[in-house]
Amino acid sequence: MLYNTFINYNNIILIMKRQIYTFLLFTVLVTMSSSITAQKTKALKQPNIIFYLADDQDKYDYGCYGNDKINTPAVNRLAKEGLVFENAYTGQSICAPSRTQLYTGNYPLKNGVFLNHIQAKNTQVGISKYLETLGYDVILAGKSHVKPKEVFDWTHEWRPVHKEEQVRPYAPIDEIENYFESADKPFCMFISSDLPHSPYYDVVGKTADDLKFYPFNETDKDKNYKVKETAGYYRNVEEDNNQLERVLKLVDKYLDENTIFIYSADHGKTGKFTVYDRGLNVPFVVRWPGVIKPETRSNVMIHYTDVLPTFVEIAGGKTPKNIDGKSFLPSLKGSKKAIHEYVYGVQxxxxxxxxxxxxxxxxxxxxxxxxxxxxxxxxxxxxxxxxxxxxxxxxxxxxxxxxxxxxxxxxxxxxxxxxxxxxxxxxxxxxxxxxxxxxxxxxxxxxxxxxxxxxxxxxxxxxxxxxxxxxxxxxxxxxxxxxxxxxxxxxxx
Missing domain, CATH: 3.30.1120.10 (Arylsulfatase, C-terminal domain)
Known part of the structure; x- marks a missing residue:
């Protein structure tokens, strides 16, 4: 009898162990499932970010900014579908200094690139390091003009494509399309155009009446060579818009509405090398379906140094310490509260x-x-x-x-x-x-x-x-x- 009791007791222990094991296994699976679900949910909430950057174009030379004589349908479409900033600034109206601000969150003097064709201080931290830790690929597609590699270490980098019939290299459209089609994680892509930077197309038959001039270049309309140059510049602008339209079609084809699209130009053409607004006040148009109300405009003053902290916050991180920029995410969501009292410029x-x-x-x-x-x-x-x-x-x-x-x-x-x-x-x-x-x-x-x-x-x-x-x-x-x-x-x- 004692023997039978012992056997029954062992059976009870065995059954209890199995039940505990089953419970623990169930708990682990539920936890893992919850973790995976949370990760998927987080990934779904992290939007893709595309920043299209034109090269050497005045803010005044867009239909959505008031120029009715220039053909910019792709940018105008973004403006109609999103938010137009009136007061967006770069801190220096030259290619390398302007771009380096975008990618470091610091003004030219602090990041080291306050002259053209020089490299950033190697103590600077590029945007890829911040966003990759938040689960993003960070991609540069097109013109670079920034260095060194240890600061600007992109997840992927695709060079511009040279075509005989084009006055400037073209964006790497094939690589962009292949990535859009296969992307399996959130990404931040800078599509950096070589247009409408000179040299310009040779355009004939245009007169001053076909172009728009402003108080600072009013006398150019009386100079034949300036009229011809401006007509060629307008043609470059059109070609850049054609390129932008191709990118937007790829976005529509492969990506969902959880995608932010920003258009800007690194600095103005007529104010290049100066600290006048025609050099530093840049176009800045943002489309974000479901977040940004279409056909809206903002007078909030933002700066290129703000792009990095804004992207980090959008991705779920916190604004890095010891940088010049501030997040303008509230402005994208409709806030009219000031981000800066002042912005600054270097020449x-x-x-x-x-x-x-x-x-x-x-x-x-x-x-x-x-x-x-x-x-x-x-x-x-x-x-x-x-x-x-x-x-x-x-x-x-x-x-x-x-x-x-x-x-x-x-x-x-x-x-x-x-x-x-x-x-x-x-x-x-x-x-x-x-x-x-x-x-x-x-x-x-x-x-x-x-x-x-x-x-x-x-x-x-x-x-x-x-x-x-x-x-x-x-x-x-x-x-x-x-x-x-x-x-x-x-x-x-």
Missing amino acids: SNQNILSASVFPSRMIRSKKYKYIRNFNSIEVVEKNYGDNQYVNAFLKRGAEKFKDTPYEELYDIENDPFEMLNLAKKPTFQKIKKELIKDLYIWMNDQEDFLVEDNYMPILKPANNRLDISSKFIKVPTELENTLNDEDYLILHY
Whole structure:
């Protein structure tokens, strides 16, 4: 009897163990299933992000921004289906500095790319590192113009496609389509166009009446070569729109509505190399079905440095610390609350084709803009040091811009094309003083070398030296090859 009792007891233990095991297995499976479901749900909530970036196009040259003489149907379609920002800015109106802001969330001085054709500081963190940790592929399709690789380490990178019949390389449409068709995870893709940057198509038969001119280039309509150049530029714009339309058709074909599409251009054509709004105020159109109300416009001031933190927040992360940008996700959802009180701009005329020493800094609120030109003809002698050759190049830079004053102040609301300088008007001195104070706070934060009064360094170029004649600049014989390594400011590059 004791034996039978022992057997029954063992059976009971065995049954209990099996039940516990079954329960534990069930619990594990349910947990795993819940985890997988949560991951799938998270993935579904993470939208795809596509940022289409045109090259060298004025904000004024779009139908959706008021130009009725230019053909931009693809951008106009996005505007009709989404949100148009009136006050989007880049911090520098040159290709490499503008793009580097997008990908680092920092202004040119802080990220290191405040001259064209130089690389970012290797301490910078590129956007791919942030988004890849959140489960995204981060892709650059088309023009790069940024370096080094250790900062801009894309998940995939596809180069532009050269075609004989095109004046500029084309976007890698085949690679884009193949990726859209096979994508199995959320992605952020920058489609970086080479258009409408020069050279331009050769267009005949156009007159000034076929084009639109503005107060800052009104006299161009009387110059045949300018009319022809502008007509060719318009044709490049049309070709870029054709390319954009092909991309939008692929989006419609392969991707669902959980896709954000942003269109912008890296800086303006007529304001290139300057800190005027025609260079820094960029087009910025966003379509996000189900989130953005169609046919809306925003006056909220946003900046290229804001793109990175906005994308990180959209992907489910938090804004990185120690960057200049702020997320404008609330603006996409309809908020009219200000993101910035001010945006800032940088101008450097060194390391461009017609290189000269004439740096400028800009601060802009929604109403006013202040510009300081640190090597203007008014102050150039205060910038002189002991080196006669350096002084000679400072003088050449000031004389090249002899009509540009030391200070400029504009009431943007009443003078959007910056035609009336108020800097010396007595009634605007208080406003000017406030802007100067905040400009210098920002410059100090950026570790700007111009915060020291009457200090005007020569910057060592990557390509275009001040003391060597070229196709684009003629250096007097007595100044050729007169600058030595010790004459240049030592920088990260």
